[in-house]
Structures are given as C-alpha cells and as structure tokens.
Amino acid sequence: MLTLARYVLPLVIAVWLPRSPRQPLPVPVPPLEAFRPGALHALPLGSVQPQGWLRRQLQLQADGLSGHLEEFWPDLGPTSAWLGGAGEGWERGPYYLDGLVPLAYGLDDAALKAKAQKWIDWALHSQRPDGGFGPAKNQDWWPNMLVLKALMQYQEATHDPRVVPFMTRYFAYQSSQLAQRPLHEWAVYRWAEELLPIRWLYARTRNPQLLTLAGQLAQQGFNWQWAYAHFPFTQPTSSASLGLASGNNDLALQAHGVNNAMALKMPALWGYTGGTQADRKAIYNQLTMLDTYHGLPNGMFSGDEHLAGRNPSQGVELCTVVEAQFSYEELLALLGDPQFGDRLEKITFNALPATFDPTMWAHQYDQQPNQVLVSRAHRQWSTNGDDSNVFGLEPWFGCCTANMHQGWPKFAASLWLASPDGGLVAAAYAPNRLRTSLGASGGEVIIREETDYPFRETVRFTVEKGGKKAFPLQLRIPAWATGSTVAVNGKSAPSAPQPGTFYPLQRRWKAGDVVELRLPMQVRVVPGYNQSVSVERGPLVYGLKVGEQWTKLRDRPSLADDYQVQATTPWNYGLLLPTGQAPATAFKVRELPLDGVLFSPGGAAVELQVAGVRLPQWQLVDNSAGPPPASPVAVPAGTPVEVLTLIPYGATKLRITAFPFVQRQP
Secondary structure (H helix, E strand, O other): OHHHHOOOOOOOOOOOOOOOOOOOOEEEEEEEOOOOOOEEOOOOOEEEEEEEHHHHHHHHHHHHHHHHHHHOOOHHHOOOHOOOOOOOOOOHHHHHHHHHHHHHHOOOOOHHHHHHHHHHHHHHHOOOOOOOOOOOOOHHHHHHHHHHHHHHHHHHHHHHOOOOHHHHHHHHHHOOOOOOOOOHHHHHHHHHHHHHHHHHHHHHOHHHHHHHHHHHHHHHOOOHHHHHHHOOOOOOOHHHOOOHHHHHHHHHHEHHHHHHHHHHHHHHHOOOOOOOOHHHHHHHHHHHHHHHEEOOOOOOEEEOOOOOOOOOOOOOOHHHHHHHHHHHHHHHHHHHOHHHHHHHHHHHHHHHHEEEEOOOEEEEEEEEEEEOOOOOOEEEEEEOOOOOOOOEOOOOOHHHHHHHHHHHHHOOOOOOOOOOOEEEEEEOOEEEEEEEEOOOEEEEEEEEEEOOOOOOOOOOOEEEOOOOOOOEEEEEEEEOOOOOOEEOOOOEEEOOOOEEEEEEEEEEEOOOOOEEEEEOEEEEEEEEEOOOEEEEEEEEEEEEEEOOOOOOOOEEOOOOEEEEEEEEEOOEEEEEEOOOOHHHHHOEEEEOOOOOOOOOOOHOOEEEEEEEEOOOOOOOEEEEEOOOOEEEEOEEOOOOOEEEEEEEEEOOOEEEEEOOOEEEOO
C-alpha cells in the first residue's frame, strides 16, 4: 500500500469529498479570487507592550529557561545545525526561535534580540541558489514551516528587507519540488502551518504563485475536516489501539495531541485561502468532538501523548497547550468569533502556567487536572513514558523544552486586533500599552490598558493618543460575564453589553479619554466526568490547594534541575454543596495581593473557601488520583466537615480540579 506522503491525486473540484481520513485533501490549484482576508487581523509584533503582572510573567520567563536554554542545552547550543554545526537539525532550533522572537520583541530586550538575531541571520544566509534553506541534512519540509513563522514576526518588528525576497525564493523552490519530494509524516498533518506565512506574503506581494503552492500543500496534506466529520476517537486511545508496536503510523498521527491542537485552525485557514464556507465553519464540529470525548476541566483536551478521554487524571502535553493557544489566536482573527477569546484566556490563565514550576526553570511534559503526585512512577498515560509529569529540563521528550516558549509572548502580542473598518478590537485582557497606526491616514493611536484581570473584574483603558479621525473600539464581552458594564469618561454606555459578543464604541477619541469595563466574576460550578464538578470564576479554573514537598531527582546545568513533588496534605475531598440553592452560594471569595509570583501556591491572588468532606475510599490508582467517585456521594450525617481552600489552577502544582460532591445521609 502506498504511504500517505506518496499518494497522489489528480486535481479535481475544490470540495472536501468524503474520503478515508488517511487520504489527502483533493483540491485544485485555487484561483486568485479564492483568497479571503480574515474577519480581523493581527497587529505587527511590538505593537503591544506588556505591562503590570503580564510583563512580570514574561520577565520571569526570560530569566528562566527561555532566556538561558541555549547556554547549556546541546540541541540549541553552538553545535546546532541551525547555527551551522553538526548537531540537531530538525525541529528544535526552529521551535525555539518561534517563541524567542516574540519574547525578545515583546520585552524589547536587547540581549534576547541578539540571541534571536544569530538564528535569524544564519537562516537567511543559508539560502541556496535554488531557494532552499536550512541545514543540508534536513530533508523535511516541517521545520522550515516553523522558521517561516518566526521570520514573519521578526520582519514585522524590524522591517528587515531581506525577509520578503527570501520567502519568495523559498516558496518558488518548494513549489517546484513538492511533486518529487512530497510532504511526509509530521508535515502531512501540520501542512496548514505553512498557510500562515503564505497568506502573510500574499498580502504583501499578491503573487498568484503563492496560491498555487497553497493548493499543492492542500493536495498532499491530511484532511482534518473529513476526519472530524467521521471522528473515530470516541474512546481513550492506547498503544495497542493505535498499533504503535511497529512504530508511528497514520492512525497514531491522527490521534496525536499536538497535531490536533495545530489542526484546530487548519480547515478555517484553508477555507480563507482556497476552500469553502464549510471549511471556514468546520472548527465548531472539531470543538464539539474534542469537548465531548476528551475535554478536561482546564480548557484543554487530553493528549498524553494521544487522545486519552475525559478522566481528569489523564494528562495533556505542554506542546499541545501552546499550540492550542496559537490556534485560538488565529481563529479569533480569522472568524471574528469572541468565543475563541474565551477559550484562549481559559487555557492561557490555567493550563499554561500550571505546567511550569514557579520560576519557569522547569516544566512538565504532561499535566493532570487531578494531579496529586509528581514522580517517575508508572501511570495510565495513553502512550507516554513514566517520567512525563516530572518537573524538569526535558521530561520524557525534548520537544516541549524547545516549543514551550511561544505561549506567553504570543498571547501578549494577540491582546489587540484590528478590524477592517479601521478600528481596534480588545480581543483578550491583560495589562499592556498599545501603540499602532491606523490605516487610511488614521494616524497613531496609543492606548494604555490597566487591569489586574483575570484576578479582578475591572479593565481600564486610557487613550494617550487618539489618532486623526473617529474609529470604532470593540471590547470582547466573555460568555460568562453576565451583567457587564461599560463607561466612557465616567458616563455609562447607552446599552448593556451582551455576553459572548463584541461591544462597539464609536467616537472621535482624544488624549485623556477613559473607558472602564467591568466583567462581574460569579463563581460557577461546572459538571464534568463521572458527575464530578469543577469550579470557575471569570476565566480562572480553581483547584484544591495541596501541600507540596519538592525533592530533587537530578542536578542539571544552571537551575534546570529535575524534581518530584509529593503531597503533604490530604487531597481526596468531595465538595459539600447546598441543596435548594445556587451552588455558588457555597463559596467565599478572598482577594489577596498581586505582588508575588502569581502562578505559584504562595502567590495566588484569589482564594475560594468551601466546605468539604474527606472521602477515604478515593485513593491512588496507578500512582494517580483514581477516577472521582460518582456523584452525589452519600456520607454519614456525622462525617466531619472541613473548610477547603481553592486557588487558581495555574498557581497549583498539585491539585484536585474535578471534585465529587457529597450529600449527607439522614
């Protein structure tokens, strides 16, 4: 049987025909008019300057692994083939660069810019006369896609005149080579990552050959829309069910967590480049399938390393988290649907920080929503190894060590978007200062956004420079934010904001104008696996605060050591929720200072207190918390009640997030 990478189809009409999910997408070379701009569009890197707690978080990242990794990790050291050496020459250097560039320019850090520049310069200077680039030993198209994404960001920040002709030559070269050297393995499933630089370059050059290349990639790439329309993974996967005994295969690549995170944006990207309305809307079915069969309380879907079901003791890989973030950032711009801002914030404020130690010198490969032991003990992972949830330099596999850096910086860069009517959109919320130029002689606009969101309810925008003419300012109102209010210069807006929408404000803005947005944060109790419940407030998910004992497992260079973490306090509790009243009435909210490391147990800026009952029958299974006992759990009337403290999920390193709830017997 021919492999997927060698399967060739004739050019046919531009529809996604029902085919085996192992076959590529039949598609013609798209006509010029098939290209469509997104509903919104990103601002150039450097337009958004993080401030407040967000800047402190990015600086923490720069002071941790992201700023020092190449100093001691051989895969990114001077022997890297992406720096001209004889070392690793596949995806690790490109992955690292894709996060280093937005971190360096987001912080405007000269030392980090210099680190990024040597990688950029080597890539640009490596271009051969035929247009190819990169290490000669790399014959895979996939790593080059990552370099192109980094070059897009870099050019926007620096206006380096080398980038556009470099990319033009490379795309012409690739187009001429794909028939003889088609996409294979990972590139088949990640082909749409290259649509991003293709679309970026097309917007600048209007070169129709770029759309020809997009069609060639679509012809050879995996059909994710069809795969989700015929979703085969309605049960947790395993090495046996995926047939991994003989090595990687198409079925395993289709179930791979990171591939699925990247694929969230793939049908929409293709739909706006050469596809159809159905392609542009396919994401909603993708999310339904993932939420239904693999959704976790932290906003992610399981993938340890392959789709693993809804048990909150299953894990999700750090690479999957940062790639899902990036997909939601792109979907928010492409489709203009505010729900992708909600999803982006949920995983950014919860799943992303939870998988790092407080200093960001160590990370996990897999995190668990119900995580009560971090160790090298055997667990119930679908296909991963026993050290996957250790905090360290490269637990289980180094891909996350190379790829984790893009999470916070790309989020910061995506806080604002531009609208086609010459306006600005506050797409996600965190403290920052925006400086951008509006098109059609709209002039320069500077807006300072002051907020302690997501830990507090209020966002304040102060216009420092208002441009030359009126423009609309749109504010995203999260779906959970019932009762939101907007005021301009102290005067309430004429209509009430509706949850799950963008709220428009149209006026001639001037220096000194102030917009105040209040997003009321009510405690919500959300049903989940085995009738368990998770607790949310605003965009934050909350987990039980569990005492931690950190033990070093291995000394590493610098501060990048490996650790296990054991619980020093009980974790097996059920929540005592009221009957006949709203569950939220069971919780007491306590706001704490924001001057520490916010995503650490000792620095959490909010606590929730709730009554709970210990459930001794709930024990470890395969060194993880067993499945939550089916709720409601009946307990004797005299069972002791304790006051439990819940803190933001991202601040926890051990936690329970999916709780049983209990009822007292008469």
